[in-house]
Amino acid sequence: MDRHPEDDSTLVRRCLAGDAEAWHTLVDRHRPGMISLARRILPVQDAEDAVDAVLADLWQRRRLGRYEGRSSLRTWLGAVAINSALNARRAAASRAAADAAAAAPDYAATDRPPEQLHIVLREAIASLEPSIRIMVLLYYEQDLSLDAIGRLVGASKSTLSRALKHARERIRAEADRLAHERWDTSLAALREGVDLDRLEFDLREACGQPGNNRPRGVSNK
Amino acid sequence: MTDFMNRPAGRHDEDGEPDLNALAAWVDGRLDSAGRAELADHLASCQSCRAIVAELTRGGAPAASSWAPVLAIAATIAVAAVAGTAYFLVHERQPNSVAAPILRPVTPAAAPKSTPSVAPPPAAPSSRSSPSSDRKRAAGTTQVAGKTFHLVAGEWIDNSYRETDFLPVVQVSSRQQLDSIAALQPYAALGSHFTVVIRGTVYQVALP
Numbered sequence: 001m002d003r004h005p006e007d008d009s010t011l012v013r014r015c016l017a018g019d020a021e022a023w024h025t026l027v028d029r030h031r032p033g034m035i036s037l038a039r040r041i042l043p044v045q046d047a048e049d050a051v052d053a054v055l056a057d058l059w060q061r062r063r064l065g066r067y068e069g070r071s072s073l074r075t076w077l078g079a080v081a082i083n084s085a086l087n088a089r090r091a092a093a094s095r096a097a098a099d100a101a102a103a104a105p106d107y108a109a110t111d112r113p114p115e116q117l118h119i120v121l122r123e124a125i126a127s128l129e130p131s132i133r134i135m136v137l138l139y140y141e142q143d144l145s146l147d148a149i150g151r152l153v154g155a156s157k158s159t160l161s162r163a164l165k166h167a168r169e170r171i172r173a174e175a176d177r178l179a180h181e182r183w184d185t186s187l188a189a190l191r192e193g194v195d196l197d198r199l200e201f202d203l204r205e206a207c208g209q210p211g212n213n214r215p216r217g218v219s220n221k
Numbered sequence: 222m223t224d225f226m227n228r229p230a231g232r233h234d235e236d237g238e239p240d241l242n243a244l245a246a247w248v249d250g251r252l253d254s255a256g257r258a259e260l261a262d263h264l265a266s267c268q269s270c271r272a273i274v275a276e277l278t279r280g281g282a283p284a285a286s287s288w289a290p291v292l293a294i295a296a297t298i299a300v301a302a303v304a305g306t307a308y309f310l311v312h313e314r315q316p317n318s319v320a321a322p323i324l325r326p327v328t329p330a331a332a333p334k335s336t337p338s339v340a341p342p343p344a345a346p347s348s349r350s351s352p353s354s355d356r357k358r359a360a361g362t363t364q365v366a367g368k369t370f371h372l373v374a375g376e377w378i379d380n381s382y383r384e385t386d387f388l389p390v391v392q393v394s395s396r397q398q399l400d401s402i403a404a405l406q407p408y409a410a411l412g413s414h415f416t417v418v419i420r421g422t423v424y425q426v427a428l429p
Contacts, residue, residue: 037280070252071245075277079241079248082276084330086269130265142275152247152278 008073015064020103028076034081043083054084099120114205116183117175117190121206124174128167133207135160136167140200141207231263231270239270247275255374365408370415377415382423393426 004009010030014022033052038047058080059065067076125136135153144163146157155163176187191202231240243260246252260270262295264270361372369380393399399409404419405426411417 034273037276040276040280052231066242068242070242071249075245075249076241079245079273080278082273082280083239083269086272086276090269110286130262134261134271137268137271140274141268142271144275144278148278152274179277 004197009069012064012067012069012073015059016062026073027055030077033074034077037078038081038085041082041089047085047090050079050084050088052081057164094189113189117187117202118206120175120182120187120190121171121203122196123178124171125203125206127174132163132167132170136171136203137207140203143204168199171203212213231260231267233267239267241273244270244273244277248274252375308385363411366413368408368417370411370417375414376427377411379415379417382416382418390423390425393424394428396428399426399428 008026011022011026011029015026028173033049034051034055038051041047042050050090070076125133128136135149138149138152139146146154146160148162149155150157153160172187179185179187179190191199231243233239240260240263243252243256247257264274338418363370363377365370370377371379371380391402393402393405399405402424405417405424408415408417408426411426414426416423416425418424
């Protein structure tokens with residue numbers, strides 16, 4: 001898990017006491033891993049910038065003191081790096097979205113069936129209990145594998161697979177109900193002939209993964 | 222190190238910063254049961270925290286290899302079964318589907334002895350066959366009708382209870398209901414909050 005558990009806790013204490021040498025050791029040890037996580041989110045140069053900025057913050061503003069020792073230092077620094085990278089990406093995306101909206105406001109967006117479909121699917125997901133919703137979202141929104149989700153939630157792959165299957169059935173029923181209530185139409189009409197794979201694809205799109213356009217069955221994971 | 226015990230797991234701080242300690246602890250499999258339940262609720266409605274957990278997991282952060290994530294979300298899945306969500310857990314249950322050794326708590330002998338100040342112990346001990354560890358936890362352990370119970374967050378939990386077993390769950394929320402279930406009578410001495418597994422069914426008692 002953590003190759004230097006004792007060393008890391010000692011290092012943190014020394015860093016918080018203002019020991020610059022300890023800080024350099026900590027940075028040498030963990031910066032590469034932080035950058036590699038941030039690079040999954042940002043272009044390489046931006047990733048390095050984001051990590052260096054957050055490292056400076058940890059040292060200069062003593063933000064390292066926020067580490068509570070509840071995880072390995074490596075995992076916590078990874079979370080710090082990812083959070084920073086996601087913030088940077090969100091900032092860039094909102095700038096881009098503002099530019100795009102200014103260029104071409106799309107007032108008719110919600111009149112289009114795909115938008116309606118995504119609305120009812122998202123609302124149907126939101127109606128699930130948190131314990132089920134989080135599995136659905138980690139799978140369809142975050143695109144985590146069943147193995148990874150299983151490790152997180154402490155459930156077997158087969159159990160998760162069944163849970164997701166049942167969640168899809170509930171989502172389908174609730175989305176259909178909402179479609180009738182909202183627009184006096186059916187889910188099938190919003191998406192002609194919805195089948196399971198198609199619903200999977202729609203769920204991914206509704207959860208904001210438009211780039212992933214390959215319908216994928218649960219069994220593939 | 223700080224008074225994190227007073228902060229609900231997952232809740233963003235006053236600056237809107239995510240609870241990175243809780244998220245990292247979850248990925249490392251080190252959250253206690255109360256923290257995991259709180260974090261699960263938060264994650265279900267917080268996209269940015271989900272993204273952090275997902276990237277951390279995808280990026281190869283160690284996920285609970287030696288600390289068992291036993292209670293947590295699996296627990297809430299089991300509870301949801303009562304709400305009708307997980308009938309499949311009852312009808313399609315596969316007794317051997319419990320996810321393998323990774324889900325089992327480390328035995329005390331294999332657990333890290335102690336790493337002072339930066340490594341809280343696993344919070345929900347449940348070693349099925351370790352009398353010595355039971356003695357160590359004597360203050361939070363009791364025996365009733367031949368079963369061993371551990372005190373977790375004010376609730377007695379049957380030592381044989383594994384949320385990951387996904388057994389059918391019966392919620393007992395009133396004294397009358399408790400009195401009407403004969404099998405539960407030997408355990409009534411545990412008080413108003415306990416969870417016990419009897420013949421393949423989980424009884425979760427939470428009296429007002």
